[in-house]
Every structure is written in structure tokens, then in C-alpha cells.
Amino acid sequence: MTRILLVDDHAVVRTGYRRLIESRPHLQVVAEADRGATAYRRILQGGIDVVVLDLSLPGVGGLEVARRIRMRAPDVRILVFSMHEEPVFIQRAFAAGALGYLSKCCSADRLLVAxxxxxxxxxxxxxxxxxxQQTTEAVGLEQLSRREFEVFRQIAEGHSVRDIAGNLQLSGKTIANYYTQVRIKLGAGSAADLARMAVRAGVVHA
Structure with a gap:
């Protein structure tokens, strides 16, 4: 029996995934989570074989969750199941510790195979x-460190430095320093510039 944790911030979506997954007798959804922090706490309790993980989550994003899981529970396998099909996300997901990556546009059978x-x-x-990589903006993001990319993503989504500090459990000063480094590396003058870059690279959607 494969024990699965579903992580997605939409309850209706999780219900549909659960029904699909449990149509196979060897698969069992033993827990669900609507936030990254909740998913990470559940992982630490044990009893999970596979995490089906969305990347777009409130608070701590899926990439950071994957990294934390990989560090504290390396035997847990991670399948990212996301609306993002851009290479920058796929690369970052594998670097964070995911073993598989699948688009939400796939067929139902493809999810079970994955x-x-x-x-x-x-x-x-x-x-x-x-x-x-497919765009100039996406190629430019390769120079960002893991932490810088997460700060970049959250800034582009409109989060404040204070919010990001809380999400990543870091000081506001540390996040401000990351923000400065991101702007320097990407040649951006403001958060609005970063947001436009993120849209062009497919990191966020307009």
C-alpha cells in the first residue's frame, strides 16, 4: 500500500484527486493539507510514502516545502502536480528534491502512472x-539562488517583505537583503519590474 499526502489549497480539487487515487486498491490518501506549513508538519509525523504537491500554496510555497521535506524526511518521495509547465519551475522542483513533475492538464491515468x-x-x-528554458527572462532567473528565487516569486505575487519573512521564518532584514540582491541580479528597479519579469517568464500569471 502506498500512503499519500495530498497538498493543494483547493478542497474541491483535493476531493477529486482523492477519489481518483483511491480508485486503485494499492493507493491510499492518508492525509491532506491546504498549506505548505501544514504539509510539512504532517510529514514529520511519519506514515507518508508519497507527497502529491502543488507549487502554488498560501504562505510557504511548494518549492520550499519540497526542500524541507527532502532535508528532514529523505525517504518520502515527492511528485509535483502543478499548473506551471514552465521549465524554470520544473528545474527548480527537481533541484528542491522532487522525484516527479506533472502538469494539472494531464489525463487522470497519467497522474496514477506518475x-x-x-x-x-x-x-x-x-x-x-x-x-x-524558452524565454530570455526565464534564462535570467537561472542566476538566482534557491532562496532568492523564492523571494522573487513571492514579491512578484505581491507579498510584502514582512509577509515573506513570516512565510520563510527569516528576519525582515534578511528578506530585504535578498530582495536587493534579486533586483541587482535581474537589473530591476522596483517590485513592479520584478512582477513584469515574473509574468513574462511564466513564474506568475497576470
């Missing part, structure tokens, strides 16, 4: 997704 692959310890990336 879960089985990841549960068996096999990397999964469907052929329609690519790791090749």
Missing part, C-alpha cells in the same frame, strides 16, 4: 514537458 513511478523511486517527467 504516482506509481515516484513511489517505486523512479524519476518521472512526461515527454510533453521540457527542462529547456
Amino acid at each position: 504516482i506509481d513511478h515516484v513511489a517505486a523511486g523512479r524519476r518521472y517527467l512526461p515527454p510533453e514537458l521540457t527542462l529547456t
Whole structure:
């Protein structure tokens, strides 16, 4: 039996995934979470084999959750299941510790196949997704560190320095320093510039 934690901030979506997953007798959804912090706490309690993880979550984003899980519970396999199909997210997800990546536009059967692959310890990336960068903006984001990218993403989504500090459990001064470094590296003059870059790179949607 493969024990699964579903992480998505939409209850209706989780209900649909649960019904689909539990249509297979060897798969069991043992827990759900609507936030990254909640998912991480549940992982630490044990009893989870696979996490089906969305990236767009309130507070701590899915990439940071994946990194934390990988550090504290390395035996747990992570399948990212996201609306983001951009290479920058796929690359970052694998770097954070995900074993598989799947678009929410996929067929129902594809999700079940991906879960089985990841549960068996096999990397999964469907052929329609690519790791090749496609835009100038996305290529520019490669120079950002893991933490800088997370700060960049949250700034682009409109979060304040204070909010980001709380989400990442860091001081406001530390986040402000990351913000400055991100602007310097990307040649951005303001948060609005970063937001426009994020939209063009597919990191956030307008």
C-alpha cells in the first residue's frame, strides 16, 4: 500500500484527486493539507510514502516545502502536480528534491502512472514537458539562488517583505537583503519590474 499526502489549497480539487487515487486498491490518501506549513508538519509525523504537491500554496510555497521535506524526511518521495509547465519551475522542483513533475492538464491515468513511478523511486517527467528554458527572462532567473528565487516569486505575487519573512521564518532584514540582491541580479528597479519579469517568464500569471 502506498500512503499519500495530498497538498493543494483547493478542497474541491483535493476531493477529486482523492477519489481518483483511491480508485486503485494499492493507493491510499492518508492525509491532506491546504498549506505548505501544514504539509510539512504532517510529514514529520511519519506514515507518508508519497507527497502529491502543488507549487502554488498560501504562505510557504511548494518549492520550499519540497526542500524541507527532502532535508528532514529523505525517504518520502515527492511528485509535483502543478499548473506551471514552465521549465524554470520544473528545474527548480527537481533541484528542491522532487522525484516527479506533472502538469494539472494531464489525463487522470497519467497522474496514477506518475504516482506509481515516484513511489517505486523512479524519476518521472512526461515527454510533453521540457527542462529547456524558452524565454530570455526565464534564462535570467537561472542566476538566482534557491532562496532568492523564492523571494522573487513571492514579491512578484505581491507579498510584502514582512509577509515573506513570516512565510520563510527569516528576519525582515534578511528578506530585504535578498530582495536587493534579486533586483541587482535581474537589473530591476522596483517590485513592479520584478512582477513584469515574473509574468513574462511564466513564474506568475497576470
